[in-house]
Amino acid sequence: MRKRIVTALVHNRSGVLNRVTGLFTKRQFNIESISVGYTEVEGISRMTFVVNVEDDGKIEQLLKQLHKQIDVLKVSDITDQGVVARELALIKVLSTGQTRSEINGIVEPFRAAIIDVARDSVTVQVTGETSKIEAIIDLLRPYGIKEIARTGITAFARGNGKSVTDLKQYSIVN
Amino acid sequence: MRAKVEAELASQTLTEHVNGADMLMKALKEEKVEILFGYPGGAVLPIYDALYKAPIKHVLARHEQGAIHAAEGYARVSGRPGVVIATSGPGATNLVTGIADAMMDSLPLVIFTGQVASGVIGTDAFQEADVVGITMPITKHNYQVRDIKDLPRIVKEAFHIASTGRPGPVLVDIPKDLTLQQAYPVHDVEMDLPGYQPNFYPNPLQIKKLVEAIKVSRQPVILAGAGVLHGKATEELKTFAEQYDIPVIHTLLGLGGFPADHPLFLGMAGMHGCYASNMALHECDLLINIGARFDDRLTGNLATFAPRAKVVHIDIDPAEIGKNVKTQIPIVADAKQALEKLLQHGEEKPDFDAWHHHLKSYKREYPFWYNQAHDVLSPQRLIEQVYEMTNGEAVVTTDVGQHQMWAAQYYSFKKPNNWVTSGGLGTMGFGFPAAIGAQLANPDSTVVAFVGDGGFQMTLQELVLLKELNLPVKVVLLNNGTLGMVRQWQETFFEKRYSQSVFNTQPDFVKLAESYGIKGYQVKTQEEVDSVLKEALTSDEPVLIDCWVNPKENVYPMVAPGKGLHEMLGVKP
Numbered sequence: 001m002r003k004r005i006v007t008a009l010v011h012n013r014s015g016v017l018n019r020v021t022g023l024f025t026k027r028q029f030n031i032e033s034i035s036v037g038y039t040e041v042e043g044i045s046r047m048t049f050v051v052n053v054e055d056d057g058k059i060e061q062l063l064k065q066l067h068k069q070i071d072v073l074k075v076s077d078i079t080d081q082g083v084v085a086r087e088l089a090l091i092k093v094l095s096t097g098q099t100r101s102e103i104n105g106i107v108e109p110f111r112a113a114i115i116d117v118a119r120d121s122v123t124v125q126v127t128g129e130t131s132k133i134e135a136i137i138d139l140l141r142p143y144g145i146k147e148i149a150r151t152g153i154t155a156f157a158r159g160n161g162k163s164v165t166d167l168k169q170y171s172i173v174n
Numbered sequence: 175m176r177a178k179v180e181a182e183l184a185s186q187t188l189t190e191h192v193n194g195a196d197m198l199m200k201a202l203k204e205e206k207v208e209i210l211f212g213y214p215g216g217a218v219l220p221i222y223d224a225l226y227k228a229p230i231k232h233v234l235a236r237h238e239q240g241a242i243h244a245a246e247g248y249a250r251v252s253g254r255p256g257v258v259i260a261t262s263g264p265g266a267t268n269l270v271t272g273i274a275d276a277m278m279d280s281l282p283l284v285i286f287t288g289q290v291a292s293g294v295i296g297t298d299a300f301q302e303a304d305v306v307g308i309t310m311p312i313t314k315h316n317y318q319v320r321d322i323k324d325l326p327r328i329v330k331e332a333f334h335i336a337s338t339g340r341p342g343p344v345l346v347d348i349p350k351d352l353t354l355q356q357a358y359p360v361h362d363v364e365m366d367l368p369g370y371q372p373n374f375y376p377n378p379l380q381i382k383k384l385v386e387a388i389k390v391s392r393q394p395v396i397l398a399g400a401g402v403l404h405g406k407a408t409e410e411l412k413t414f415a416e417q418y419d420i421p422v423i424h425t426l427l428g429l430g431g432f433p434a435d436h437p438l439f440l441g442m443a444g445m446h447g448c449y450a451s452n453m454a455l456h457e458c459d460l461l462i463n464i465g466a467r468f469d470d471r472l473t474g475n476l477a478t479f480a481p482r483a484k485v486v487h488i489d490i491d492p493a494e495i496g497k498n499v500k501t502q503i504p505i506v507a508d509a510k511q512a513l514e515k516l517l518q519h520g521e522e523k524p525d526f527d528a529w530h531h532h533l534k535s536y537k538r539e540y541p542f543w544y545n546q547a548h549d550v551l552s553p554q555r556l557i558e559q560v561y562e563m564t565n566g567e568a569v570v571t572t573d574v575g576q577h578q579m580w581a582a583q584y585y586s587f588k589k590p591n592n593w594v595t596s597g598g599l600g601t602m603g604f605g606f607p608a609a610i611g612a613q614l615a616n617p618d619s620t621v622v623a624f625v626g627d628g629g630f631q632m633t634l635q636e637l638v639l640l641k642e643l644n645l646p647v648k649v650v651l652l653n654n655g656t657l658g659m660v661r662q663w664q665e666t667f668f669e670k671r672y673s674q675s676v677f678n679t680q681p682d683f684v685k686l687a688e689s690y691g692i693k694g695y696q697v698k699t700q701e702e703v704d705s706v707l708k709e710a711l712t713s714d715e716p717v718l719i720d721c722w723v724n725p726k727e728n729v730y731p732m733v734a735p736g737k738g739l740h741e742m743l744g745v746k747p
Contacts, residue, residue: 011369014318019310026311057496064493070315070335073369 001052003032004059004079005155011071012038012045019069020047029053029062033087033152044073048085048154050130078157085155089133090115091124094144103143110136121146194322195224195353197360198286201329202230205284207257209233209248209614211241215261216301217288220353222259233614233639238265240607240636242272246281247571247611250594253406255282255336256611262288262350263301267308271601273343274312278598279427280404282341284332289318291351305347314342322352326363334365339372340491341404372490376507376515383503384462384486385519391460391484393529394420397443400427400597401465401489405509408432408590411464414513419526421533423451425466426582427597434566434586440533444472445733446579449540452739454533455480462486465509468498469598478738488512540745542583545727548700553577553652553723557584559703560622560650563711568620569612571595573605573629576658579729581624592619603632606649610636613645620648620711627653627680634686640716641691648711649718651683654725662728667735687718698722 010016017036024031032050039046053059059077066075095103103122107114112126126136130153137148198221202210210232214222225232235241238260245256256276260266266287276283290299306318315335317328325348332344388394402411408431415422415438422432423443432439441448443455452474455461461483466472468487473479476498486503487495495504505512544554557580560568566586571594572578578595587593594612596604609623630651640647660675687694693715695706703721710717730744 014320015306015310018307022311057500061493061497068491068493070367070370 001054004051004053004077005083005085005153006049006051006059006063006066006075006077006079007156008047008049008066008075009039009073010045010047010069011073012043013071016045016071017047019071020066023065023069024049024051024062027061027065029058033150035152035154037154046154046156048152050153076157078155082158083155084158085129085153086127087130087133087151087153088125088127089137089148089150091126091137091140091145092121092147093124093140094120094146095122096120099143103140106136106139112136192357193220193224193353194325194348194355194357195220196227197322197325197357198329198348198353199224199228199230201326202257203228204326205255205329205333207255210257210259211235211245211248211611212259213238213241213261213265214259215265215288217262217290217350218259218265218286218353220350221286221288221348224353232259233610233643235607236635236638237633238268239271239603240610240633240639242269242283242285243275243601243604243607243633244611244614244636244639245283246272246276246279246604247594247608248615249276249281249283249341249611250608251569251591251612252615253404253591255284255333258283258285260285260287261301262290262305263303265301266305266347267303270308270312271599271603273309273345275596275599275601275604276343277312277314279596280341280400281343282336283343284329284336285343285345287345287347288353289347289349292320292349293351295349305345309345312343313345314340316345316347318347319349319352322355322357323360325352325357326360327365330363331365331367334367335370339370340401340489373492373506374490374508374511376488376505376512378515380503380505381512381515381519384505384516387460387484387486387503388418388420388524391524392526393458394418394460394462394526395440395454395458396420396422397425397455397461397463397466398422398428398431399425399464399466400431401509402428402431403465403590405465405490405511407464407508407510407513410510410513410517412436414516417517417523419523419530420462421454421530423447423454425469425472425597426595427593428466429582430587430590430593433588435588440537442582443739444469445474446583446729446731447472448537448542448583449731449742449745450533450536452733452742453536455483456738456740458483460484460486462488464488464513465490467494470498473498474733474739474741475737478740540731543730543747545724545747547724550724551697551700551703551721553654553721553727554580554584555700556650556652556703556721556723557581557624559707560624560711561585563707564620564622568592568622569594569609569616571605571609571612571621571623573625574600574602574659575626575628576654576662576727576729577624577626577652578605579659580652602626602629604629606630607633607636609647609649610639610643610645613647614643621646622648622650622711624650624652626658627651627655627677627683628657631681637687637690637692637718645716646714647716649687649716651718651720652723653680653683653720654723654727655680656725658725658727659729661725665728683718683720687720693717695719696722
């Protein structure tokens with residue numbers, strides 16, 4: 001199994017998420033995470049999927065099937081490109097007065113933040129690549145994790161990537 | 175776009191009473207729709223009211239499934255989108271089989287379903303079903319109209335999407351209240367489809383690669399699928415095959431794309447294809463697939479499929495290329511465009527004589543065969559006789575199962591678009607309503623529906639349409655009292671345990687036909703066949719011929735599941 005990051009620019013129309021996830025189910029693709037949000041162009045959203053595939057044939061088939069969707073404007077497998085990929089996680093950790101400073105000591109080097117404090121717990125917000133998030137979760141686990149919420153990866157190609165403003169450049173074959 | 179609509183609305187006065195349903199009729203007229211297949215109901219009452227005043231012919235099927243299969247038959251024969259209307263909830267869900275069938279076999283359909291009023295969507299209202307959700311995986315695209323002003327654009331897009339690129343079904347779900355809203359006709363709407371640009375023209379470099387591959391090939395073969403028919407490329411295919419002197423094989427759905435009486439035609443390949451075609455696929459060194467999708471019934475075991483071949487795949491749908499079979503030369507293009515480009519090359523004719531000679535010996539040595547008996551009707555001979563009497567020029571529709579395979583084997587098509595069968599989905603009940611649509615699309619042709627007694631009983635209520643619309647469809651019922659293909663598999667793979675594949679009670683099909691106002695015949699012996707067929711096939715009335723064929727007959731030759739194309743059973747008597 002290989003992990004691939006795929007991004008798709010889609011029309012922000014009702015049902016488009018259903019359309020895309022339905023396609024994944026129908027073709028038996030295994031989604032690890034999915035995130036959706038607006039782009040700089042009104043009416044166009046970016047979806048970022050992390051999928052596990054067996055081989056190159058399977059990922060090629062996934063890209064082509066996504067291309068075929070009429071509400072999908074552009075699809076790229078950006079795994080092998082220079083990418084900026086980030087995920088956000090909220091982690092609720094058990095904490096007493098004594099352990100709070102210890103937890104602080106973990107949070108700081110990760111450039112994470114404590115965003116909520118309760119009598120018996122703190123909530124840590126961390127942003128970064130998946131490996132960084134895994135690492136802080138590992139370090140916090142001994143204190144007792146009550147809850148985790150993760151957004152899944154959102155990503156795009158680094159630097160000189162094409163802007164989405166010019167719709168004419170999107171074609172299902174390029 | 176929206177601004178334009180608003181401007182148009184503002185400039186008009188309320189002299190003309192037009193509602194959303196009238197807008198739909200107008201949009202259909204702009205698409206030059208001549209015939210609708212449908213069934214009314216609560217949520218489409220306003221649409222049917224608008225239809226009452228509109229000059230569009232409507233075929234009132236007796237079940238929505240009948241309507242949509244008829245629309246498929248119409249689309250397959252005419253090459254134009256079949257248009258279907260059904261009401262919300264059960265009306266729409268009754269269409270599901272037909273939509274899935276059209277999706278699998280790439281038939282252009284535009285389907286309009288009523289929906290409960292916008293205000294109650296999501297409340298489990300009477301006759302509410304999430305039709306957009308249900309049909310999402312079985313449509314090329316679907317819409318729910320949210321604002322009546324969008325309707326003209328959506329209709330235009332629906333027809334465009336359904337009939338261009340790789341054709342397919344497009345569904346438009348319209349809430350009832352929108353069809354009642356005051357609205358105004360909108361002219362010259364523009365489509366908004368930046369994400370839909372089918373690639374029509376082949377990459378010249380890939381075409382060149384193919385030409386080079388033919389030059390170094392010694393054993394090439396063309397596999398022609400339905401893409402040749404959809405792309406209206408039959409003439410180009412013939413010229414291409416002749417120019418390069420390459421034998422042609424058809425898929426089930428491709429039949430008719432290349433004349434069956436042409437010396438370069440080998441036959442159909444696949445599970446029940448002919449030995450010569452399957453061996454040609456197995457032995458070829460260059461496989462040129464034009465518009466076929468390498469379906470499992472065609473390839474057999476993929477691990478042993480075309481083991482020596484360099485594979486070329488010409489398809490308008492890039493997702494089909496490389497999906498099942500590894501492809502060395504992919505060409506994303508319309509079949510006609512690709513073939514035209516190929517024809518611009520073609521210098522000297524290559525010499526494939528040894529290969530032709532080899533394949534001809536297979537053809538001579540292993541033709542289709544069947545048992546000849548006198549006391550019982552042979553289904554294969556019956557189809558052969560219909561073929562002879564109609565000169566191979568009838569439009570033929572079938573259901574699914576043994577009779578379908580025999581029709582494919584023994585009815586040799588000389589012309590394109592005369593063959594209507596459910597290939598991908600394998601829908602029993604398809605053949606008879608499809609014949610109604612085929613006859614409506616082609617009123618002057620003889621239309622023969624070969625059906626089995628299983629499938630026919632799923633949609634036979636549409637018999638009434640033959641009388642009502644005076645359609646001279648010839649229903650040839652191959653009645654063996656069993657679900658023949660199921661029975662054959664139980665015999666071969668389940669040690670003759672005929673579980674639920676035998677009908678112990680059957681209707682009297684002749685009386686049934688008569689009760690629908692149609693002439694019915696019954697044939698039980700070989701002696702009767704000639705005279706009955708002659709009378710029935712030359713009649714200008716609809717007829718049903720109940721033919722009691724040998725229930726023990728099996729379809730051969732056969733590639734057993736999991737086997738390769740070179741491992742056929744029953745190649746000889």
